[in-house]
Amino acid sequence: MAAAAPLALAACSPPVELRGNLPDPEAVAQVVPGKTTKVEVTHLLGSPSNISTFDTGTWYYIARRSVRDALSEPQLTGQTIYVVQFDDTGVVKSFQQQDNNDTDVAMIPRTTPASGKELSLIEQLLGNFGKFSSSDDKKKTGG
Template structure:
C-alpha cells in the first residue's frame, strides 16, 4: 500500500512539474538586418521592397506603410500568455509608392503602432437563427416553385 501511495505522489509531482514548464510560441515575420540593408530608401518601390524582404504582415493603404510584425509569447500553466518580445518593421511609402523610410520598433521602445481590425457587417443585426427562419415565411411565391428553369 505504501508503494502505491509513493508512486502516486511521485507521478503527481512529475505531472505538476511538466505541466508548469513554460511553452514559447513564435508568431509572424520580420526581415533580418541583412535583408533590410538591401532595401534602398528613395530607390526601391513597393514591388521591389516586397520582392527583397517579403510580403508584409499588414499594409496600410491610408498612410502608405508596410508592417512586418513578429512576436514571441510565453505560455505558462493556467496563466494568460505574456508577450516576451515583439518586433515591428515599418516601411513608409510616398504617393508614388517609393520607399521613404524604414523604422524598427520593439516592446522596449514603447512606441505605439495603431493597428485596427475592420470587420464587415454581416447585416444580421443580432437576429437569431430561428428569427431568420421564421422571417422568411410568406416570402415565397408559388410561381418560383412551379416555374420550370
C-alpha cells in the first residue's frame, strides 16, 4: 500500500506540454561563434522554429513548457529561446540563449489603410449591373 501511494499521486499530477524545438544541451554546446556553419547548426540543432522575416541570417529555436490542469488554460512554466545570427558567409556570428523570456507583446489595434475607394453595399450591388450576361446573350453575340 505504501509503495502504491506515490504512484497514485504521480498519476494525478498535471501533464507537462513541450512545444517547439528544444535542442539537446550537448548539441548547443557545440555551436561556436566564428566557426560553426549553417549546415552544421542544422545538423546539430535541427530546423529552426522561425527565421527572421527581414534578416534571413537570424534563426530562432523556441521551446515553451506549460502545465495544463483538467479544465483550465495552459499555464506557461518556462520558455527557452536560442537566437543564432549568421554572417554573410554563413558562419555563426553570435549565439544567444534567453530563458523564461515571458515578455508580453502588445498588439496594436489599428488597421492598415488600403488604397482606393471604400464602396458601400449599395454601390457594390449597383456597380455589378450590366457586367454579367446570360449564356443566351453570349450565343447571340457569338461570345
